[in-house]
Amino acid sequence: METLIWLLLVEGLWLVAFPITFLLFRWLPDRGFAFSLISGLLLGAYAVWLGVNFGLPFNPLTTWLVSLAVFVGLNGWLFWRRKGALRRQLWAYCRSRWRLMLLEQTVFLLFFFLLFIVRGYLPEIRGIEKFANYAFYNGVLHSTTLPPPDLWFSGFTVNYYYFTHFMMAYLTHLTGVAPYFVYNLFLYTIYAMLAVGSFGLGYSMISGRRAKKVALVLGLLATLFVCLVGNLDTMRQLARPGERDLGLCSGVADNSQCFWWSPTRVIYDVRPVINAQGVEEILATETINEFPAFSFLLGDVHPHLVAYPFLVLGLALALNLWRSPRILLDQPAKVKMTYLGFIALLLGGTYFLNTWNYPTAFLIIATALLWQEWCKGRIYWRRLALYLVGLVGVSLTLYAPFLLTFRPFSGQPDIPPALDYPLLSAIGRNVGLVTWDRTPLGQHFLIFGLFDFGLISLLVILLRPYFKSGPLNPPLQRRRLSRLALYLLATGLLALVGNQLLFNLRLVNLLLSLSLGLLALGLSGGGVFLVAHAAMPVGYQRAKQAILLSGWIGLTLVGFALKTETLGLLLITLTTCGLLIFYGRPPRQTSGTTFCLLLTFYAAFILLPLELFYLRDMFESRGNSIFKYYVQIWVLLSLAAAYGIVQVALAARRFKPGYRVLWLVEALLLIAFSLFYPVIGSMARTYLFAEYQGLNGELWLQREYPADYAAILWLRQQAERDPAFRAPILEVAGAYFSEAARVSTFSGFPTLMGWADVHEKIWRIYDPLLEIEVAHRFDLAHSYLYSTDDLAETERILKSYNIKYVFVGALERSLKGEGVTETQLHKFAKFMRVVYDKDNVQIYAFP
Template sequence: MMAFLLWYLSITVLSWLTFPLVYTLLPALADRGYSLARAASLLVWGYIFWLLTSLGVAQNDLGGLLLAAILLTGLSAWVGRSRLVEMRTWLKQHVSMVITIEALFLLAFAALAIIRSANPEILGTEKPMELAFINSILRSPTFPPRDPWLSGYGISYYYFGYVMTAMLARLTGVAGSIAFNLMLALVFALGAIGAYGIIYNLLAAMQKQDKRMSRKAITSLPVLGPVFLLLASNLEGFLEVLHRKGLLWNISADGTASSSFWKWLDIKDLTQAPSQPLGWLPDRYLWWWRASRVVSDTTLQNNPQELIDEFPVFSYLLGDLHPHVLSIPFGLLAIGVGLNLFLGGWRGHTRIFGIPFPIKWQGLLIPAVVLGGLAFLNTWDILIAAAMVCGAFLLHRIVDAGWGWRRIEETLGYAMIAGAGSLLLYVPFYTGFSSQAGGILPNLVNPTRGAHLWVMFGSLFVPIFVYLAYLVFNQKLKANWKAAILTVVSLMVGLWSLSWLASWLVSVRMPEITAAVLRSQGVSDLATLFQLASQRRLLYIGGLLTLVIMLVVALAMLFGSLIAAKKDPVQPDGEDPTGFTELIPDSDPTPFVLMLILLGGLLVLIPDFVFLRDQFGWRINTIFKFYYQAWMLWSLMAALGTAMLLMKLRRFWDWAFRLGLFFTLLMAFTYTVLGLMTKTNDFKPTFGWTLDGAAYMQRDNPDEAQAIAWLIQAPDGVVVEAVGGSYSNYGRISTLTGLPTVLGWPGHEGQWRGSSTPQGTRQEDVKLLYESSSWTEAEAILKKYDIRYIYIGSLERSTYHVNESKFQHILQPIYSQGNVVIYPAP
């Protein structure tokens, strides 16, 4: 409880200190960035601290944290120095909005903290890796932080979110294993108020175009943002209930079952007959996991290729503190920055190296800071976030100055400057970062099936498509169907051509990869592959048709909205002589909304043709990352569309939509409710309530728990422990203490660094160290890796034939209890 309160107070005070900064720098947003202030404070505070520590100006300690906080406070005070009275007046005028945001934040933070305290264990999946990063950062004297699983190296991963976690842990005096669960709850709460704020700002901007919109509704309906983003799920959970009840199954007298529907749907586990006796509640082991594996690929020989299609509520139930989860609030911050840019918050001019840009310098610097931070948080986010910001700039310029090829030139220049700035601001990160990415590869035979696409995104598609239909038939905007159809057809042809061009280039430059692909598909040449792949695309046309319809309608309305947009009559040349905030135009945000829908569509469409090459060799990671970002964009647009339709529709159409929305949300919340009850054991935790994710150690292995507690207090140094596979208990000592080990999970190290070369012979050397009877061999290994602590526990004894006598003859144990002994290296 105390740890929760300390975190709540810390992030709240940080947001208050930062609010003058965001109030001044985000002038076009109706909430003046209040809903994003907590995320912004964490980003800026974290950036200042990380940069100072990376440059050697500050140490990775409490003093460094306080120095960064003082600098943040000073920056915020200086930027907002002339606006204190204005801010006070603004806060009085927006009390209901402020109270709503504060209540929503506290409720969301407390709710997920309670959920995590019911199943807090940092076990399974990649949780140990994430805790290892947090604890390693806490014990690293400077930055870049040490790689906990490859001693002598810095972390080669996008680790900014773990720096933020460690900062709050150190500031509040909380252990890393508690900070892990608190950070998950904090990110959830930041996502909730961030989503609320995006919808609030969009609705407030729309109210300027339609004064009939209720102020009360504009304050209350944005709650739909966190509902769709963080609480709604895909439809797999609803299907689990139908399957468990035996619906759409034909069960014969002898007990055999068959179903053409479930066979056609082809979602793993659901193709199997339900267990007897039938019921309503899913009871299959790990049934809730299946929702993250709805979309699936198969080779032409029908061999499965697993894909990952996580969505936020699954992520929070799973409890991984992975970068795609950590980045959610900051992705929302980027959307807020893009919206401020589109609405003209930085209208003006500046010069870079003598080159004029039709935007003030804040419009270059702030996106650079946020985009660079996103890349540092989760590198996969940067492409779509950059496209969103640049798209916002392009739309802003078209609305301001009309269409012309000059707008494209301006946007390219803007992208180059903002992109270069985002790289330069975070140079210390890139100097130590290696990536597994290796260009793009073609996806020739596996478009996403329409059925799978609708199971995955159906809860978002329903309100989005109804909202698009409303825009079409509302007739306030004149759709440009011809241009939209031509653009989308060109896009389809371009992506299809790119996929086959890429396949030809791969066959020329990397024939061994082509040969492997042909073998896996069971064909002998590219011509046969082309024929069979084309047939499959026609067979699985449903997903493509869904996306094409969405893209065509959204693009047609976007073209129409840009034609209808009026240039600001006050300042036709785009000048804003007053500096930061005044004379913000009443721009209709509909083009920005349609752009976000389009970007979501592109994220889902592109992996149907190409994917990013990594160590997996198929589109598993691209689907994972792209679909997750698409969920983020589409969930916000589903929330906005729902809010607008609830305010605009009348009579029959209003009731019809409300009824459809009810059933859609019923299906979307089936997984959320049942999954929550499963994961928390109906809120009856077997081992009591706690936020300490490492408490299980004291229960399961008290000897090891005591040894870990001793090492946490021991002087810094490299510890050697057993080496083993990923997603296992190997690397546990480094994970729980923050001390670097010689080698943790070899497979993950290879992923992070793009190869296993840096590992060298470490795995073999560790085995030799434990098993050799020669002290000379052991001593050479100890010196080679600068090992300080030799750890021998039950896992070491089960992994190796430990020859402890060589240590016993030369060394005296510095710790011994039960089945654990720790020797000091000489």
């Protein structure tokens, strides 16, 4: 019944948002139907969030009234302004494209129930970040003000981008479904939104009425690549099951679980460090390269996961602008302002959802606007810049209540002495230089191998006309090359190889190696230039061939000189895609092809700086930077690769039979290898589908801690009768990813201290005094307040933190192993009254 109520509400939200997207996405074949639910959730949640910030109560009645006002008001205004035209257009569209609409609904429901079935074997809200996200959600759900209270740090508000959890609470108030069902239903909905959005975007990249079947194939392939496939690391494990590099399975009871976990830990940064004894040792730091199939299998309703469909929505807006025959900035003011408002709402929403997505979404939309003007032959830089500045300003203003209370938790206080200047110091605190070996090419292909194959195939097809005039003619003759060219080229290449060998043997440090690499680059670059000059034939077309080839060789050498072979290939991708986008031979490629190149360009544009820099945090590594950007890169490359494979498959009929069969076999094998992950990963994650448990995310707590769970339910019931009953509670604190803080997480009562390290410590890193306070509270809640015999001091500390309740349950009694006695656990009864005592669980309260 809960699932039915949920789906009915979701479908209603989808339909009421369609008239809005019908007008906004007018240049897409499905008129934005695939993106209506994403847009509707964004509009509805934002309107209620803004109302709560201006003093409205956050409850089911307010949520319904504000949502009705927004959608009835917007739709009524649109229908009134269009004087019946919109109604006729919608009716005509539904009559002519009902099959497409039905198909998109089918894709949504198919992926919703696919995850419903798989996650039904492991619905528990436990493990990794689930406690943290459920605590945020319960904090928002029971809050009367915003930002919501931090349930793990009583007396403080949340310092996190909590729009994800507000959306969950928004749908909870609309549906009336219990929170322990909502957690998983919301997860399934986000997955289905991503699937239908990917389908709609892939379908829209193919132009022309005659290409409907091809568009259908592309839409399905895009959905497959974005939502289902994994990387090729699963095949590496199957091929070499005994290999477990760098302890990938450490701490895992069953090695079969590695098949779902370790494909997201492919890249390890291996670097020398000096330990406390002054001895150099090798440190291997893992990075995180998640992808949607893993994220949804894991089941953490984390901001980066919820941001997936909203990134796709941003790409759909860019594609709509890309395909528009009209320049947006030439339109009447009301049209420009309408688009500015919606794009700003989306951009600001991406900042609020997952701040890391904001630059990507902005750059792609900005490039789409630039492309519109470029295609018309003239760029008005001033008005474009003003519009983009206004877009950023409005997007941030719309979410000002969040921005004014949020303190970023990136950066570190220490900086290198060379950067101890006003502007440079700010950069140095937030950006670090990668001074160790970067991503090996083999690891890059393990992650993105399927997509690289599709995109390289497409680039070969697109570049083929430029080499159609045949090979360089006359052929290279050694007699035409000067001795200087040969000496420079040979010396430079030997220097590059020797430098890499010396660095790997640790005979030279990084600075000296970079200097030698740049010197070798200059020598080899000069040799390449002279060789290209000698080989360049008469004639403009063949001159371009020589320039292009020498440029590619030069960029590859740059990569090796700067200690990363991946860098040169990324530079080649950037330059090639950029040239094809803006200087493709007329007639230019179709809008779908250029948009595919744009996605590839920005994927390389994001990957490239990750090889050189990282955003500093408490981990001081590339781990978080790679994590937050690789999830975006996966979406960009999967959509582009799906388009590339479809286009190359269409062109394969012109291949020689041998080449055609070879390419098709390689493509099918890579797709098949990538599909091993969702199959084997699901089996490992669910313990071979051992026990179907359903939808209740709290069932595990009821089974494993029945007495504690009964007490938590009692707390909830008291708070439902009297909201003033909800007050700070003391429970035992523990390590991150443990089951500590279970009372606050599942009851919605704030606690003195939840997970300190890697959570509260990160969220409060902006203030050194708060970092100290986090450590102090952890000591109090983890042991001192339960173990001390000083009653007066215990009472004073509890009252100083406004703690009203003390919880003594199973985890608190586990402190007996650390020397805490039963008498010490019962000491609270001497100055507090017992309000709950059942099955060896007590709750004490101040009168």
